[in-house]
Amino acid sequence: MNFKLQKIVPQLITVLAVVLVFGFFSYNAQVNMENRGIDFGYGFLSQESSFDVQFSLIEYDGSHSYFRAYLVGLLNTILVSVIGIIFATILGVIVGVARLSPNYLINKFAAFYVEFFRNIPLLLQIFFWYFAALRALPLPQDADAMFGVFFLTIKGLYVPAFVWENFNVFFYSIVAAIIAIVVIRIHARKVQETQGKQLPVLWISLGLIFILPLLSFVIGGVSLSFEIPKLKQLATTSFIYEGGVSLPPELIALTLSLALYTATFIAECVRAGIQGVGKGQKEAAASIGLNPNQVLKLVVMPQALRIIIPPTTNQYLNLTKNSSLAAAIAYPDLVLVFAGTALMQTGKAIEIVSITMLTYLSLSISISILMNWYNKKIAIKEK
C-alpha cells in the first residue's frame, strides 16, 4: 500500500504542476488576446502576404500567400544547410585525418585550425565574414574574373548558369548509371563471397558514371552551354551582372562561417572515430596479409564509421539549427521571412512562432529517429 502510494504521489504532483502551468499560460493567452482583439487561427496562411523576399528558390512575390512565404523561407534554410553540410563534411574529414598525420607541421596546422575556429562564437564569425571580409571585395565593375567565368564582387558571387537541352535524357542516363553500379556492386560482393575473386568495382563504376552520360550527349541529343554573367551598366556608377546565377553575399557569408565552424566539430568526430579503432585490429589485418589500402577500406573504416556517424549527424542537426542565425545578416531563411517579416505584418505571434518551432522540431526529431534506427542496424551484435 505504502509502496504504491510512493509511486503515484510524485507522478500526480508533477502532472498537476505541468497542467497548472500550461493552464495558467493558456488562460492568460486567451484573456490577453481577447483584450487586444486578436483572434487565434491559422487562416492567415492563405492570405496575400504583400511583402517581397530578395532571394528565393521558387517563384514568389507579394501577391503570393503567407504559406508560400513560409515555403520560400524553408527552402532557403534547407539550401544553406545542404551546402553548409557538404562543405563542412569535406573540410572536417580532411582536417580530422590531418590531425592524425605523423607529419608534425600538418598535425599542428590542423590543431590550430580546430582550436581557433571552434572557440569563437558562430554569430561573431558570420558578422566577420559578412560585414568585414566580404565588404572588402571589389565593386562589380572592378572585379577580375576567376577562371574567366566567376565574378566575386561585393554584391555577391556570379557563376555561369547551365543551359540544358534535353535535360531529361541526361538525367535518366545518370539514374541508369547509378542503378547499374548498384547492381554490379551486389554482384561483385556475391562473387567475392562465393568464389573469393575481387572484381575491379571502382574502375567499372567510374567508367559507367562517365560513359553513360557521355553517350547521352553523343546519341541522346543532349547539349550543354554556359551563360556567362555579363557586366551591365544601370547608371553612371551603378553596375550589375546579368545572366548566370548570382549568389547573394549573405548566402556566401553564412555557408562559409557555418562550414568553417561545424567542420571543427566534425574533424574531432572523425579523429575520435579513427582513434577509436583498436591498434590490434590494424595489426591483425596487416598480419593476415592485407595491404594498407585494404586495411583502411575493409577493417578500419567500417569500424570507425560506426563511431563517427552518430555524433556527425548531431553536428549536421546543429548546423541546420544554427543556420537560423541567418536572421542576423538578413538572409531570408525561415526565421527571418516567417518569424520576422510575416510576424510583424500579421501580429500572430503564437501561431507563427509555434509553426516555426514545430518545423525545426519535426526536422530534428525525424533525423534522430532515422539515426536511432541506423544505430541499431549497424551496432555490433554481441553474443
Added chain:
Amino acid sequence: MSKINFLKPDKENLNTFLYLGSLLFFISVLDVFLNSFFNVNITGFLPTLLSFLIPLIIGFIGLHFIRIEHSGYKFLDSLNKNINTNSFNAILSLLIIFVIIKATPPILSWFFVDASFAGDSKDVCSGTGACWTYIKVWFNRFMYGMYPNAEQWRINLSFISLALLGSVGYFATEKFKKYLTLYYVVIYPFIAFLFIFFFISGGPVFFDFSYGIIAAVISIILGFFIPSRFKFYYFLIVPITLYIILKYFVFYEELIELGKLDGLNWVETGAWGGLSLTFIISFFCLIFCFPIGMAFALGRRSDLPLIRYISVGFIEFWRGVPLITVLFMSAVMFPMFLPEDFFIDKLVRAIIAISLFEAAYVAEVIRGGLQALPRGQYEAAKSLGMGYWKMHIFVILPQALKLVIPGIANTFLALVKDTPLIFVVGLLEIVGMLNLAKTNPEWLGFAMEGYVFAAIIFWIICYAMSKYSYNLEQKYKTER
C-alpha cells in the same frame, strides 16, 4: 667515394646529399622569405608560372636529397621522421612553411607595424593597418554597454568582489572544505544576485525581494530553536507566512519610501551591455541550467512513467529547436502568456530562455554519465538500504558527474558562445555593441578591428575554459 645516384639518396654519400639538399631547401625558403618580407623576387627573370612554382620544386628536391634513414645525425632523423616521411608529406610541409612565411608580413603589418594606437579621433587612422584607436575610444562601450560612465565603478567593484568571493575555495582550510559545496551552490549565487540587483542595477532596498530575504533570515534563525521533529513542517509553513505578514501587514508604503536608499541611481537593464553583460548572462545561465538539467536527467531515468515522459518531452523539445527561436518566443510570445499587469524584465526573460535551452543539453550529458555507471553501483547502494535520494546524492551523481566533466564543459562553452544571440530580445552584449558602433557615422569602416577584438576576447575566454575543464578532468580522474 662511390657512385652517386640522385634518385636514391643513400648513406654512403651522406655529406654530399646533406649539403646539396640543405642548400636547395635553404634557397627555396629564402626565395619565399625575400619575396614576402622585402618584395624582392630573385627568380623574376623566369616566366610567371615557373617563378611561382620554383621554390616548391627546389625545396622538394632538397627535401628529397636529405631523406636518408638512420643518418646518424639526431636532428636530421627527427626532421625526416616528423615532416619529411615521403614525397607527399614533403610537399605538404613545404606548402605549410610557405603559407606561414607568406602570411606573416601582412598580418604583422596589419596588427602592429602599420596600425595606429595613439590619438582619440578617426583622423589618426589613415594607414593600411588596423585602427586600434577605434577600440580605445569605444572601449568603455564595449565593456559596459550604455551603462553611464560615472557609474561604471559599480560594475568593476561588483565583479572584483565576486571574483574574490569566488576564489574562496582556494584558501579554505580543511575545516571549511566540507561547506564549500553548499557555499558554491547556494550562498555564492545568492550573493552574486544581491550584488547585481542592488549594486549594479541600483534596485530599491525595500522591494518584494527584500521581504523575502528578511523572512528567510528570521525563519532560519528561529529554526535553530525548533525541535528537529517539526523542522520540516516549520520550514514548509513559516517562511511563506512570515513573508506575507511582512509584505501586507507590517511594512506600509511610507515605510518603504523611508527605507529606500538614494545613494545609487537606478540603471535599467536595457542600458546594460558589453562584455559585462556577457559575463552576467553566462554566470546566471550556468548556475540555473545545471540543477534544472540534472533534475531532467534523473527524470528521464526514473521508473515512474509519467515523470519520464514529461522529462523526455521537455528535453527533446528544447534540443529540437534553435536558440534563436526560443529567444523569439521569450520576446514576442511569452508576454502573451502572462497576466496583463505582470511584467518580467527582458534580461530575466532571456536568462530563463537560455537556461531552459541549455538545461536540456546538460540533461542529455548527465544522462550519458548515469547510463555509463555499472548496475552494480545502483544495486550496492540499494542493498545498503539507501533510498532514492540518498543513493543518488552520495553514490550515483558524484561518480556520474565526474565521468561527464568534458561534456558539461562543452555545453558551458556552447552557452558562452551563444550569449551574443540575445540581440534578438534587444540586449546588446559585446558583439551587439560592435554592430552598433560600426554604424556610427563618425566611425564608419572599422568593422574588421571590432570583430577581431571581440574574437580575441571570446577566444581567450573559451580556450581558458576548455583548458580548465581538461585540468579538472585530469584531477578527478579515478581508476576504474
